[in-house]
Amino acid sequence: MTEYVLTVRDVLKRKTFISAKVIAGSKGLSRQVKWSHILETKEFESFINGGELILTTGVGLQLDLSTQIKYLENLIEKNAAGMCIEIGTYFKEIPIELIHLAEKHDFPLIIFKEIVKFVDITQDLHTLIINQHHQMLSQLDTLSRKFIDLSLTPNGILKILQELHHYLQQGVLFITDDSKSYYYPSEIRNIETSIRSFIEESPKENIEPSTFILDNESYVLIPVKGIGQIWGHLCLPIKQLIPNEFFYLILDRAALAIVQILLRNRTIGERKHNMEDKLVRNLLKGRDYEQDDIQTYLPSTSRNMHFRVFIIRMDFPESSISEDDWEEVKLQRSVLIRSLFKRLGFFPAVSSRKTEISVIASFIAAEHLKKDTDRFEQIIQNIVQMKEKSFMDGSKCTFGISRVYKTIDQAKNGYHEATEVLKIQGSHIAKTSFYENLGIYRLLLSLTESGQIEDYINDYLKPVLDFDQKTESDLFTTLCVYLDCNGVKNEAADRLFIVRQTLYNRLEKLEVLLGKDFMEPSNRLALEVAIKAHQLVSIPLDRIYKPVFTLQ
Incomplete structure (x- = not known):
């Protein structure tokens, strides 16, 4: 290793340094010399990168002592390898203060007792350094080839x-x-x-x-x-x-x-998981499966074994990927996701599609810890930080995670719940990735599927929405903000950027349209649910997210 590192001690053995003498910093002779530099100016910050051996006649040091000390301190701070000073015309002797400073920092301070040709020194050292670099690259290439052959x-x-x-x-x-x-x-x-x-x-x-x-x-x-x-x-x-x-x-x-x-x-190993991919899709779609496959690809059932269905949706087009290229991308994604889940203690079964990765994430947990979300949050964090844009850009992914289940026959329910989360995330009205945290939207999504949500919205909000459409007013927004402020008029007026009298006028119109008792607890709850429902159906959910499973 040391043959590719030129130190100050090695430099002192060169013929060009036969008249050199170390007067301070002898403990720093093991400093690496990366280059040599002739420096005759006190303004050198932009010239020094670290590791240079400084050569000077001292013409730049014909200054007061404080400036000389500052000069040497700057060299030390810039991590120069050492400084060589020619004693003679411009510099008669080295101040004791400089010697003490160099000794304190183990910074080699070297003097030439007679005139030397700096051009000969730099030519000699630069040739040596370049040859060392060439030998180092040659040795590195040899080692790299050995490592590849051994692999x-x-x-x-x-x-x-x-x-x-x-x-x-x-x-x-x-x-x-x-x-x-x-x-x-x-x-x-x-x-x-x-x-x-x-x-x-x-x-x-x-x-x-x-x-x-x-x-x-x-x-x-x-x-x-x-x-x-x-x-x-x-x-x-x-x-x-x-x-x-x-x-x-x-x-x-x-x-x-x-x-x-x-x-x-x-x-x-991943190429052997094609049957696992098919099993996962069958489970999530509620189709028939082979019991032997369950025993092969999923962990054995036990009292403390649970699972969630974890869906990753890629929000970037991949329709242009050829089938041959897609197989490689699919393989890399599966390796990546499987490795990530395993590292955090899960037993993953993975299915990968061009715009969706589905994971049955089994895990062991005591009953009181089974709903813990920390590890799932960590997986989301790790994926979001991924920059492997050739096959997966984590910054363009969204996530849907089901509730905790125990029986594998419930995987279809888990898949449905995870896709519901993705619908809500696509509408930007809720940020959670977990189905159990969707709150009222869990009920509203069921109403959406049954086709009853429009009737519910009309029963409670139609008068306000029709009034806004006819008069180009904004009573609906006023109602939303007023409810959100728990009926506190000052706060509502401030958030709407209107004076209180204007708010009073709008509230009177709302009383006419909704009834004077619209702020009674039961009526207020019904209105708040209707508002959430209206926000939900304002986005065409079938365009936000569509499950991608297609089984041949």
Whole structure:
């Protein structure tokens, strides 16, 4: 690893530095030198990216001491690798204050006792750095090819870990999201439990490579990501390593090869789920099914086993996808959704269509916890955050979730309830994803299906609606706001942006149309239900959502 990292200590061994002497910051000689830069101006913030070895004749340091200190502090803050000063014409000696500052920050301060050619130094170092980069890319390409070849062999994950161990001389552990683990050599297995606990307790949004300390030991953790999800983590100790760009590139290539294995295995497994897809559709449509299929694709019934029907609707057209392409998209979606549900402790049975994914999400829960919605909310959150627009854009998905059921024959009821939720969400009059939270709309949807809702609306609201249509007034809105304000006139007038006298005039008209007792509890309740019903039928529900199941 160290042969691809040029440090200040390595630079001091070059012939061009034969007259150089370190006068401060000797503890920082392991700093990486990414480039060299001749700097003769005090305004350099835009020129420094970090890791540069600064060469100067000191012409820019012929200033007062406070300015010199500020100059050096800026270099340290910009994470320069060190500074080399030529002692001579422009700079006779280094102030003790600069030496103390460099020593405090372990910032190498180097002097040349005689005149040197900076052009020779930069040419030498830049050639060396470029050659190192070329060698690094060549070695990375060789390792990548090895990882890919190993991914195509039996037990490929373990062989990739063996190759990492051989190259890095460190034990390597791969922990998957489904409680499996791979490790090499065998003794590193001792840390598996501690590492898994650390991962489970870490923030879920932390999906980037990171280092951490556990039991006074340093480790690096690399997430292994596939189709927008974390499928596991590579972990290895770094007590004998200096993590650098090349180090992380190696682990990234290894993680990519492991993902290929996992994706291939999951794809093979997913292709075997065609019968499951058909079973799910039959259950949700209330059609006949084979009892053997139930035992194969659904968990065994037990006292604490329950399920909800979970529907994901994709609000984007896919009619242009060819059948061949659709099969691949369908496969990727099923892998993604199945993995997500399993990771959160569900036993999912999945059916995927171009605009809808249906899941019979079985789960184990005690009786008093069976209605808990936290895990379902977490699934919704994870899907919404997905950016895999090639096959699923989570930001364009809506969700419908049924009540909790226990007997699989009730799956048809669950599917109906989930589609009812999607209807309400499509009308934008309720935001919940759960059927049990729809409130009065559960009854109104039943009235809609029976065709009685229009009669109900007319019985209570027709006089007001007809009056508005004839006079182009807005009594209906006044009624809605007045009821919503619990009959508080000041609040209603403010929300309607009218004066109280205007509100009184409108209320008098409402009394004429609806009767003076329209605010009596029973009448008021009937009116509020009628208003909700009117909001519901104002949107053509058959165009908002139509179930997509078609069985050949």
